[in-house]
Ligand code: HEC
């Protein structure tokens with residue numbers, strides 16, 4: 765009986781520690797609850813892998829300069845959306861990027 769209780773406590777503690785391990789450690793703009801959806805959206809919007817912005821195996825690290833650019837882009841996108849009269853979110857990363865790392869500034873040459 766005592767042993768069962770002990771094992772139960774140990775497994776609870778291990779579970780709690782594991783959950784903590786997945787808590788984001790280095791968020792400056794997004795909420796922890798937004799991360800999963802936002803990261804999938806970034807990946808699709810730019811047509812890249814997670815490691816385009818992240819150091820392999822360390823998502824909290826800021827050593828990949830694309831991550832800092834992405835933070836600036838998050839702020840810029842929020843600012844643009846803040847200027848719409850209805851206050852709704854009309855512009856996303858995808859609005860400009862459309863699956864490309866660098867959005868086009870001109871249409872493709874005519875006749876192509
Ligand atoms: C376009 C760049 C970009 C891409 C692509 C991207 N991320 Fe991120 N990611 C960020 C930025 C920027 C933050 C920090 C947001 C903040 O400061 O609030 C972040 C934060 C995170 C965090 C939180 C880390 C911590 O401990 O603070 C995780 C986890 C994460 N990303 C996972 C992923 C996964 C998984 C993918 C692929 C599906 C992915 N990211 C793709 C830019 C990117």
Ligand code: HEC
Nearest residue numbers: 806830833834837838841855856857859860861865866867
């Ligand atoms: C209003 C248009 C616009 C929106 C919205 C936008 N971007 Fe960008 N983004 C650009 C342009 C233009 C560039 C290329 C110029 C540059 O690299 O500074 C760029 C470049 C980038 C780069 C650098 C790519 C490289 O090859 O180095 C990253 C990373 C990025 N954007 C992430 C994002 C993310 C994440 C979002 C959404 C939160 C976003 N962008 C929203 C226009 C936009």
